[in-house]
Amino acid sequence: MRTLAEQHAGNRRSRHPAEHPVLETRDLGIRFGGHLAVDRVSCAFARGTLTAIVGPNGAGKTTYFNLISGQLAPTSGRVALFGEDISGLSAPQRARRGIGRAFQLTQLFPRLTVRENVRLAVQSRAGIGLELWSMWNRHVELAEKAEHCLHRVSLADKADRVASTLPHGDQRKLEVAILLALEPEVFMFDEPTAGMSVDEVPVILELIRQIKAQGDKTVLLVEHKMDVVRSLADRIIVLHQGRLVADGDPATVIASPIVQEAYLGIASASPPEHAMTEGAAHG
Numbered sequence: 029m030r031t032l033a034e035q036h037a038g039n040r041r042s043r044h045p046a047e048h049p050v051l052e053t054r055d056l057g058i059r060f061g062g063h064l065a066v067d068r069v070s071c072a073f074a075r076g077t078l079t080a081i082v083g084p085n086g087a088g089k090t091t092y093f094n095l096i097s098g099q100l101a102p103t104s105g106r107v108a109l110f111g112e113d114i115s116g117l118s119a120p121q122r123a124r125r126g127i128g129r130a131f132q133l134t135q136l137f138p139r140l141t142v143r144e145n146v147r148l149a150v151q152s153r154a155g156i157g158l159e160l161w162s163m164w165n166r167h168v169e170l171a172e173k174a175e176h177c178l179h180r181v182s183l184a185d186k187a188d189r190v191a192s193t194l195p196h197g198d199q200r201k202l203e204v205a206i207l208l209a210l211e212p213e214v215f216m217f218d219e220p221t222a223g224m225s226v227d228e229v230p231v232i233l234e235l236i237r238q239i240k241a242q243g244d245k246t247v248l249l250v251e252h253k254m255d256v257v258r259s260l261a262d263r264i265i266v267l268h269q270g271r272l273v274a275d276g277d278p279a280t281v282i283a284s285p286i287v288q289e290a291y292l293g294i295a296s297a298s299p300p301e302h303a304m305t306e307g308a309a310h311g
């Protein structure tokens with residue numbers, strides 16, 4: 029028997045014809061004053077793929093994510109999910125359609141425990157109200173799902189901690205646990221391991237690997253560490269000064285003259301905080 033969440037996911041999928049890319053941006057752009065932070069980026073993302081988005085500091089990667097998830101309104105272009113224009117939808121509406129952006133802890137419930145935060149996300153995903161919460165079988169099913177999400181990010185032993193008291197690395201894990209609980213179609217990770225200690229990083233990378241291995245999700249990953257990008261990505265797109273300047277398989281993109289020139293150029297002018305070199309550390 030399928031769980032309620034699986035039924036929801038199935039319903040969400042079956043509404044959408046397979047010929048459309050899961051996510052697509054067309055001429056998507058935003059201008060801050062005179063500055064084009066994202067400059068008419070057109071790009072489609074297919075189901076079951078992991079695309080790394082790379083580029084130097086200030087290239088527009090986070091802003092591109094904000095435009096896709098609806099945190100920012102574009103000054104040009106549009107966003108389509110399963111071929112349907114979602115440009116007019118708010119961030120919460122897009123989240124309900126399956127755009128999964130890790131929330132900052134400040135957007136969650138800092139005074140609730142880790143477990144309570146994840147349970148609320150599970151409950152929200154299942155689309156049930158508090159009146160049904162009392163149904164014991166459903167309660168057990170959702171509680172188990174929350175525990176499963178906590179285990180996947182190695183936070184089960186801190187489930188009773190108040191969220192705001194977590195160290196930074198654990199807060200990032202909680203964000204990912206909540207994202208898992210929401211079961212999005214599109215997972216957007218913006219430097220997911222930034223601020224994590226060396227021993228925490230593999231947990232998150234393995235999790236992203238597992239999400240990709242599921243084969244039915246679409247993953248967008250902003251990441252500065254090129255060894256991580258190389259090991260996880262099916263495809264790399266490069267943003268530079270807001271523009272999409274390269275797009276292709278990892279080996280080809282990394283070797284492409286435009287990337288080499290862009291990063292050599294940047295390196296000779298002012299070194300970016302995160303160098304685009306093999307294994308460069310971030311955070």
Ligand SMILES: Nc1ncnc2c1ncn2[C@@H]1O[C@H](COP(=O)(O)OP(=O)(O)OP(=O)(O)O)[C@@H](O)[C@H]1O
Binds near residue numbers: 084089091
């Ligand atoms: N709300 C905003 N108002 C004005 N300018 C902004 C705003 N958000 C971003 N910018 C500018 O847009 C540009 C792109 O910023 P963005 O944060 O998207 O870069 P990034 O590629 O994510 O960089 P990093 O690798 O450092 O995270 C930068 O010049 C930034 O200063």
Ligand SMILES: [Mg+2]
Binds near residue numbers: 089090091218
């Ligand atoms: Mg950024």
